[in-house]
Amino acid sequence: MSETPEDIFTEQDNIDVNTLANLGPLTALAGVWEGTKGLDVNPDAGAPRRQVFVEHIDLQPIDPQSNGPQLLYGLRYHTRSTKPGETETYHDQVGYWLWEPATGQIIHTLTMPRGQTVLATGQATADARRFEVSAVRGSTMNGISSAPFLEDAFRTDALTMAVTLHDDDSWSYFEDTVLQVRGRPEPFHHTDRNTLVRIAAPTPNPLARASGDVG
């Protein structure tokens, strides 16, 4: 975790407005992606269920964000998953992937229409080919907040997500969501994995486009 500087108000000078050039390990995630080989293991009334899924992820650069001296670059995303050949969305998720060049901190936010928000954090080098973020219920810095039904029936105690970048312009993830299902003695590992293949390049962030540096 980074040390908070003495002066918490003054923003950095000469901020580069081209987000795509400042995303560190997140650079490879920018764009529009499709994954057709997803596998989900989910809790059911009986034995755990395995479900293949098709995923579409749109990850677009946002303008640089300053918290006083803290400078974050990031991507805003929307994920939508369906069962193969179906239209109905069974998993929808929006949020940000953020990178702090000064400290190597990665912040991943997840909001799901099940009634849950998560803020997961991790640490990486700018040239990392693999990175991981995690969140735990109860933390005020990388926590999990669920609406009453989910908190009572499927309490989410932890989430980790590991991302691996491949050399052929694709990437994979493995996500482990640890659920305490009401009435069950053991935690349930609701896992998801997929490999994403590029279907479009990202659109540069508004400030970069306005500056004329990028098309």
Ligand code: HEM
């Ligand atoms: C990250 C936090 C997540 C939480 C808290 C969560 C929670 C749950 C819960 C409580 C259930 C069981 C109740 C039900 O069937 O609706 C479930 C089922 C399921 N989840 Fe998740 N989930 C998460 C992420 C994901 C992801 C990333 C995927 C896949 C892309 C996914 C795919 C599924 C599937 C396929 C089912 C079975 C539902 C069905 O077949 O209709 N989940 N999830």
